[in-house]
Amino acid sequence: MSVLQNHYDILIIGAGPIGMACAIEAQKANLSYVIIEKGALVNSLFNYPVFMTFFSTSQKLEIGGVPFVTISPKPNRNEAVEYYRRVAEKFSLNINLFEMVNQVTKNTAGTFEINTSKANYTANNVIVSTGFYDVPLLMNIPGEDLPKVTHYYKDPHLYAFQNVVVVGANNSGVDAALETYRKGANVTLVVRSGELGPHVKYWVRPDIQNRIKEGEVKAFFNSELVEIRADEVDIKTPEGIQTIPNDFVIAMTGYQPDFSMLRKFGIDLPENLCPVYNEETMETNVKGLYLAGVVCGGLDTHKLFIENSRIHAEMIVNNIIDA
Known part of the structure; x- marks a missing residue:
């Protein structure tokens, strides 16, 4: 040719x-x-x-x-x-x-x-x-290459009734947490800093804050995901390592x-x-x-x-x- x-x-x-x-x-x-x-x-x-x-x-x-x-x-x-x-x-x-x-x-x-x-x-x-x-910004942690980990979130239906960890404090992470929660997922939000990102959409911020306050979305602030395994993850928190059950990780790390x-x-x-x-x-x-x-x-x-x-x-x- x-x-x-x-x-x-x-x-x-x-x-x-x-x-x-x-x-x-x-x-x-x-x-x-x-x-x-x-x-x-x-x-x-x-x-x-x-x-x-x-x-x-x-x-x-x-x-x-x-x-x-x-x-x-x-x-x-x-x-x-x-x-x-x-x-x-x-x-x-x-x-x-x-x-x-x-x-x-x-x-x-x-x-x-x-x-x-x-x-x-x-x-x-x-x-x-x-x-x-x-090119996603990687966390560079063990297990990040597992099939259950994604840096590109598309549709919340996939995560219905699953244990989902969302990493990220900005719009993409907040949207993923809220949408998967509303499809029945058990959502844990992991945020490296002490608060949500400054660029979170103003009409979305009260929603995620209220879901966290009510315990409907669990959030770990000043924390980071440190290891991912087939059916659980380790989260480094100010109180130490927390290990929780996990089916999917949505890494909205930028x-x-x-x-x-x-x-x-x-x-x-x-x-x-x-x-x-x-x-x-x-x-x-x-x-x-x-x-x-x-x-x-x-x-x-x-x-x-x-x-x-x-x-x-x-x-x-x-x-x-x-x-």
């Missing part, structure tokens, strides 16, 4: 909302482009919990000037996935799905050579818009960008792991290689969201036009 050769003004890695926004801006500027996505359209959103509700309003999630109309002020995951699919259709975006980018290399001519799982491409510019959902990929592309990563880029143009230390969206925040994944990184698309394309 012959390997395809394709050249574009811009090659975009990642078909999330910001990658799509970059494609729309490129299209408006009459620049040729292609989006390469290793999974489904808006793959990260697709993998969000089925019943997740966004903190942002639907208006703040809009791209390309396409209205995002919902019944509730805050849309849910299913509405968002459908919205972005319709945006892709409206603009007839050039997207190659289920194609993994292996390497991006700048040649002596100043253009980029991109190798993927399906083809080879060349491009004058590359935009990396891969988000941060691909995620991080694929730093190894960024390094492989030649992007500088200092000790704080925040990629080096120009905040006015989004261009990295590699000329013509740009970052867009949440990937720009490094480990600080609460810094950037769809609503405050949509502007990256226009900044990047304007810089490319002016170059």
